[in-house]
Amino acid sequence: MGKPESPSSSEGQVIAKEEPYNVTISDQRLLDLGYRPKFRREMSLFGVLGISFCSIGILNGMSSALQTGLFSGGPLGLFWGWNICSFFMLLIAFSFAEICSAYPTMGGLYFWVCKMKPDVPILGFFTGWLYSMAMVFTGVSANLSAALYLSSLAEVGQGRSLTRLEIAAIAWAVNIFSGIVNTIGTKAIGHMSTLFVWWTLGGTVVLVTTLLVKAPTMNSADFVFTNVQNFTGWQSRGFVVLLGFLQAVYTLEGCETAAQVAEEAVRAEILAPLGVVGSIAGSWLIGLAYLLALLFAVQDIASVQATTFAIPIAQLFYDAVGPRLSQMCLIVIMVSQVMAAITTFTASSRLFYALARDNAFPMKKQFMTLNRFQAPYWGVWTSVLIGCIISCAYIGSAIAFNAILSSAAISVMLSYLQPIIIRVFWPDSIQDFGPFHLGKWSWPINFASFLFTIFVCVLFILPTAYPVDVFNMNYAIVAVGGLLVVITINWFWWGRHSFKGLVKTVMS
Known part of the structure; x- marks a missing residue:
């Protein structure tokens, strides 16, 4: 290796050269990017694919958010919204896969933005902090959902019926369990994510078969594909159907999680992009089968809307298959929910590691420390601590808690927007493409992804009920605005002095 580059390089600082490393094919691209491999590459394609599948959590995501579409547009909005949103989320996945193949390193969206626009470090700083907080909030949401399934x-x-305190206590337990599994390290996460793929496939077969065989009456195709339901109070049929699209977008977020474990995967420049695209394509098909079974088997949408169960879909199962089989269905989804919760902390801990590596996060030494299981445990347990603190809000106010969690979905989409904007307005931002390259389709796909992401971000902040009052107002805009204010203050107070861009750990 030659002399290190000057710290004033546009790519950021370069720290002192370390001892020679035994280079393998899997690590060469990482070395070319200026990073010394620190993690053992123990994840196969199934493990990487499973990480994104876990994060998307098709069974638990669709089950938890079903009421959003069922009460806003009904079957028509759910069916067509699922297919339309799946198509555009697949375009986003293609866009991300192309970038991920060029930059298969930890940090995902954050690293991509920093690498493609090194001259504007504030963009990378905002993306990293916003996305890492979104992952933590998503994990908190998943942990609470697991508690609500147990309550149901x-x-x-x-x-x-469990009290709010009991539900919060269960959420804390799931938070801590997620931390323990992530502390065990990459190999444990890889095994769990592989199991999740099979659990999702097997669970889908079980749920679909149970619903179609045991439902006392089956709905007609006309009902499934054309029936509109409106429990929102809004008079515009088109607007109500669009609100139902949020269910699909909420469910399908998470494909980019495969990029967070790129430094732990064999041939990451190939496997990580395949994980990103494959998780959306697979979720589209699996989710469609599950959704159709739910729509054909639902007995009374008004009954689901008026339910007293902690999770509305429990009422749908109860009406369609009876109490005993309902418990079986809820267990299948709850296990899926717990595994999904675990992977969100996998993503957030790797993000904290990547941010600390580049001086975008305090306590650099601690957050870059790995235990003997190759786990960045400081990031893991920081995620757990934040999750437990936020879960306390549920005890006092479900409205405040829901505002925090709904902000996670918007924060994810806003984070998606940053690399997509760069690819649209600076199409030459990638000079050295990886094996996955869209060629002449790159700009049109990125532009379509850009328009859809803007549309979804606007849709997420609109009120979902009318007339709007303090109880049904969409407080997500307040929560996201507050988060952006905190990140802005952090940038001017601390970030702009410490963060200058990506920090290389070896000479490229």
Whole structure:
């Protein structure tokens, strides 16, 4: 290796050269990007694909958000919204896969923005902090959802409703369990994500078969594909159907998580992009099968809307297949939910590691420390701590808690927007493409992804009920605005002095 580049390089600082490293094919691209490999590459295609599948969590995501579309547009909005949104989310996945193949390193969206626009470090700083917080909030949401599924199990099986304190305590337990699994390291996460793929496939077969065989009456095709339901109070049929699209977008977020473990995957420049695209394509098909079964088997949408169960879909199962089989269905989804919660902390801990590596996060030494299981445990347990603190809000106010969690979905889409904007307005931002390259289709796909992401971000902040009052107002805009203010203050107070861009750890 030659002399290190000057710290004033447009790519950021370069730290002192380390001892020679035994280079393999899997690590060469990472070395070319200026990073010394620190993680053992123990993830196969199934493990990388499973990470994104876990993060998307098709069964638990669709089940948890079903009521959003069921009450806003009904079957028509759910079916067509699912297919339309899946198509555009697949375009976003293609866009991300192209970037990920060129830059297969930890940090994902954050690293891509920093690498493609090194002359504007504030963009990378904002993307990294916004996306890392979005991942933590998403994990908190998943942990609470797991607790709500357990509460619904108690209601269906024993007729007992859990208190908010009990539900929050279960969420804390899931938070801590997620931390323990992530502390065990890459190999444990890889095994779990592989299991999740099979659990999703097997669970889909179980749920679809149970619903179609046991439902006392089946709805007609006309009902499934054309029926409109409106429990929102809004009079515009078109607007109500569009609100139902949020269910699909919320469910399909997470394909980019494969990029967070790129430094832990064999041939990451190939496997990570395949994981990004494959997770959306697979989720589209699996989700469609599950959605159709739900729509054909639902007995009474008004009954689901008026349910007292903690999770509305529990009422749908109860009406369609009875109490015993409902418990089985809820268990299948709850296990899926717990595994999805675990992977969000996998993503957030790797983001903290990447941010610390580039001086965009405080306590650099601690957050870059790996335990003997190759886990960045400081990032893991920081995620757990934040998750437990936020879960406390549920005890006092479900409205405040929901505002925090709904902001996670918008924050994810806003984070998606940053690399897509760069690819649209600076199409030459990538000079050295990886094996996955869109060629002449790159700009049109990025432009379509850009328009869809803008549309979704606007849709996410609109009120979902009318007339709007303090109880049904969409407070997501307040929560996201507050988060952006905090990040802005952090940038001017600390970030602009410490963060100058990507920090290389070896000479390229």
